[in-house]
Amino acid sequence: MTGTQFLRKKKWTMTIVFIILIALTYGSAALTQFNLIDGLASIPATIAWMFSNLIPTAASFENLPKVLGRLWETIILAIVASTTAAICALLFAMLGAQTTQVNRFFGVTARFIASVFRNIPVVAWALILVISFGHHILTGYFALFFSTFGFLVRMFIETIDEASSDGVEALTASGATYFQMVVKGVLPDTLPQMLSWVFYMIETNIRSATLVGILTGTGIGYLFDLYYKNLDYAMLGLITILIIVIVFFIEFTSNSVRRAIS
Numbered sequence: 001m002t003g004t005q006f007l008r009k010k011k012w013t014m015t016i017v018f019i020i021l022i023a024l025t026y027g028s029a030a031l032t033q034f035n036l037i038d039g040l041a042s043i044p045a046t047i048a049w050m051f052s053n054l055i056p057t058a059a060s061f062e063n064l065p066k067v068l069g070r071l072w073e074t075i076i077l078a079i080v081a082s083t084t085a086a087i088c089a090l091l092f093a094m095l096g097a098q099t100t101q102v103n104r105f106f107g108v109t110a111r112f113i114a115s116v117f118r119n120i121p122v123v124a125w126a127l128i129l130v131i132s133f134g135h136h137i138l139t140g141y142f143a144l145f146f147s148t149f150g151f152l153v154r155m156f157i158e159t160i161d162e163a164s165s166d167g168v169e170a171l172t173a174s175g176a177t178y179f180q181m182v183v184k185g186v187l188p189d190t191l192p193q194m195l196s197w198v199f200y201m202i203e204t205n206i207r208s209a210t211l212v213g214i215l216t217g218t219g220i221g222y223l224f225d226l227y228y229k230n231l232d233y234a235m236l237g238l239i240t241i242l243i244i245v246i247v248f249f250i251e252f253t254s255n256s257v258r259r260a261i262s
Contacts, residue, residue, distance in 0.1 A: 053234075053237075054233055054237030055234065056234055056235075056238040056241065060232075060234040060235045061238070063238075064238070067235075067239055068242070070223050071242055073137070073218070074209045074210060074220045077141060077144065077205075077218075077219060078144065078202055078206040078208075080141065081140075081141050081205055081209075082201045082202045084145060085144075085146075085148035085201070086148075086152055086198045086201070089114075089148075089152035092113065093110070093157045093159075094182060094186075095107060096110035096153065096157045097157045097160035097161050098161050099163070100160060100181075100182060110153070114149070115154075117146050117147065118150030118154060119150070120150075121147070122143050122144060122146075122212060123211065123212070125142070125146050125147055126211075126212045126216055127215060129142050129143055129216075130215060130216060136218070137216070137218045137219070139212075140212045140216045143216070144212060147208075148201050152198070152201060155194075156190075156194055156197070159193045160186060160190050163190045199257060200254070202250065203247070203250055206250055207247060209221070210224065210243060213225075220243065223235075224236065
């Protein structure tokens with residue numbers, strides 16, 4: 001195949017994909033009766049309503065200690081779920097990665113388990129676990145743990161396989177044990193990137209923990225759901241602002257740490 005034929009084939013492929021995307025978009029809008037013009041026209045009124053109703057009042061600031069306590073609970077839950085899931089994910093990633101897997105059976109099994117956990121959304125995990133554990137903080141922990149575990153196993157496997165194999169081959173040729181190969185050949189090259197993924201999941205889980213809290217009746221999500229049902233918009237505004245501030249702070253701190261270790 002010549003270069004011209006290749007470019008022509010690629011152009012036709014992109015055209016077909018573009019047409020399919022347009023058809024899917026139009027079909028979805030028709031089925032859901034969504035009107036883009038009406039949606040855009042409603043934005044100014046929505047913004048005006050938010051600024052007139054979601055402004056914290058002096059009365060709402062009286063509940064600030066209670067809100068901060070629940071917010072702290074949510075942050076701790078996200079951090080604990082992320083770090084414990086990372087430890088378990090590292091063990092499975094060592095089994096699943098081509099560079100460090102013990103044998104093919106364990107590698108395929110580790111990848112399959114991670115795929116199952118990764119493809120179930122955190123909301124679905126929360127709904128499933130509520131049936132078993134009820135409205136308890138343990139429910140939120142396991143929901144975040146399972147989804148984080150599946151994601152990190154995949155990211156850790158890709159990180160390990162993309163790392164340079166020269167050190168691993170040299171250690172293996174010199175008669176190093178599996179443990180020595182992992183500690184001295186794999187972890188030094190991959191640990192900064194793995195820590196970067198862990199910090200990313202902590203950011204993500206703080207946001208997810210709010211939604212999980214609504215479903216499980218824990219953390220800041222519980223207060224958000226409570227005040228939402230009572231139509232206390234001033235408190236909803238206060239909670240939303242605090243969540244945004246905390247997420248930005250965690251993201252800034254995480255980015256700084258990731259830049260320092262990379």
